[in-house]
Amino acid sequence: MTGKRGGRKIGAAKKRKEEQERAAELARSKRMANLGKATEGKIIKDIRRIAEGPENPYPGTCSRDRYKRFGFYSEEALYDFFGNMAEAQRAAGLRDARATTAFRNRRARIKTEEKVKAYFDAEVMPWVGKFNRPVKGKRVQRMVVASDFHAEEVSPFCLSVLLDVIKRIGSSLNYVVLNGDIVDFPSVGRWSKPPNRLLNLQKEIDFTRENILAPIRAAAHENTQIDYVIGNHEYRLARFLADSAAPLASLRSLEISSLLGLEDYEISLVHNASLLAPSAKEQRASFRDNFKVYADSFVVTHGTATGKTAAQTELERWGMSGTSGHVHRSQVYTATTARNRAGVGRWRPASWVVTGMLADRRHHGRDFLPSFTPWVEGFNVVTLVDGAAIQQPVTVVDGWAEFAGKIYKSNAEG
Numbered sequence: 001m002t003g004k005r006g007g008r009k010i011g012a013a014k015k016r017k018e019e020q021e022r023a024a025e026l027a028r029s030k031r032m033a034n035l036g037k038a039t040e041g042k043i044i045k046d047i048r049r050i051a052e053g054p055e056n057p058y059p060g061t062c063s064r065d066r067y068k069r070f071g072f073y074s075e076e077a078l079y080d081f082f083g084n085m086a087e088a089q090r091a092a093g094l095r096d097a098r099a100t101t102a103f104r105n106r107r108a109r110i111k112t113e114e115k116v117k118a119y120f121d122a123e124v125m126p127w128v129g130k131f132n133r134p135v136k137g138k139r140v141q142r143m144v145v146a147s148d149f150h151a152e153e154v155s156p157f158c159l160s161v162l163l164d165v166i167k168r169i170g171s172s173l174n175y176v177v178l179n180g181d182i183v184d185f186p187s188v189g190r191w192s193k194p195p196n197r198l199l200n201l202q203k204e205i206d207f208t209r210e211n212i213l214a215p216i217r218a219a220a221h222e223n224t225q226i227d228y229v230i231g232n233h234e235y236r237l238a239r240f241l242a243d244s245a246a247p248l249a250s251l252r253s254l255e256i257s258s259l260l261g262l263e264d265y266e267i268s269l270v271h272n273a274s275l276l277a278p279s280a281k282e283q284r285a286s287f288r289d290n291f292k293v294y295a296d297s298f299v300v301t302h303g304t305a306t307g308k309t310a311a312q313t314e315l316e317r318w319g320m321s322g323t324s325g326h327v328h329r330s331q332v333y334t335a336t337t338a339r340n341r342a343g344v345g346r347w348r349p350a351s352w353v354v355t356g357m358l359a360d361r362r363h364h365g366r367d368f369l370p371s372f373t374p375w376v377e378g379f380n381v382v383t384l385v386d387g388a389a390i391q392q393p394v395t396v397v398d399g400w401a402e403f404a405g406k407i408y409k410s411n412a413e414g
Helices: 002-033 040-052 064-070 075-082 085-091 098-127 156-172 201-219 232-244 256-260 280-288 310-318
Strands: 140-146 175-178 225-229 267-270 291-294 298-301 322-324 331-343 346-354 377-385 388-396 400-403 406-409
Touching (some): 002 064, 040 064, 040 075, 064 075, 098 232, 140 156, 156 400, 156 406, 225 291, 232 256, 310 331, 346 388, 388 400
Parallel strands (some): 140 175
Antiparallel strands (some): 140 377, 291 298, 377 388, 400 406
16 A cells, blocks of 8 residues: 555656646747737736646745746846836735835834843843842942853952952942843854853853852842843843743743842842833843943943943943943043032043953953953942042953952962
């Protein structure tokens, strides 16, 4: 029986092929006879004939290749009337009009963003400011700001300096601000994914909790508030979880709070950007608008400005002192701004510090960047006194660092 059934299938396939050849031969003769006789209406009717033909394996369609083979009018005539095959398909009703296509594409993007917004509303926003500590009335406030750890790419030496500085400042430290990209998440990013890291997501999350977040909580005083600014790399995971969480079924939990241990380490999230951003431009704007202002005078944002003038760009945008990351190299810019008032008719200089990264500059980016990079390791210590910001970047240079009279030396630098 199997042999007979197989023989019938071969026979039917051979018959279809012969019918196709006869149809193609007929079309060739028709094209010769119809030279110079084409009209827009005739071509539209001909396209529909092919799309609706019983021999068409894809009913309701007529591709360019299929029309070249079975059409009764030449491809040149089609182009003369319609310009291209897509426009001819639209005229024949086989393709959406441009306005309809644009609407459907935008609706599809908005649908994705609606899922992202729903995820953020449920899993991110409840943790925004959840563990805020009261600091009202204090003339002096101190904070440590660090960004761009990139999980397993973190520099052990730079991290050890950060932890020691947090311990040394002690109870007078009001805030530790983790200013975005504490994780990396290359496996769910839009850019090229290093092959050896595609299946590394749970390991990266565990590493971040155990080797970055837990030690920072342990180093900080119990009254020190820890804020975690959502950066573009954290946004990678949140978007992926919202849009296609099924492939991550192997994770122990899909909740951001559980993944990052927010409850365990009493970490508040910072996220106040627009949650409905269908276009890439709108998504960049949402990163830019994610920030927190401390003591009504100092802004912390992961930042979007890049290049040699990133600090100047950020200061001119905000008009007040602040700090950002993202660039992976330390920058300082100062200027007097009208917004940075010190009293009636008085303005104080505003300053902006772009922090270095906590990732190891010798290793981070090795999968996609040349050996020479302008990246610098470091973080920022900020003192706010009656609205004045005194910023002290702590920079790691060749395994050396210094803060408040203490010199640090890396044992790994030789």
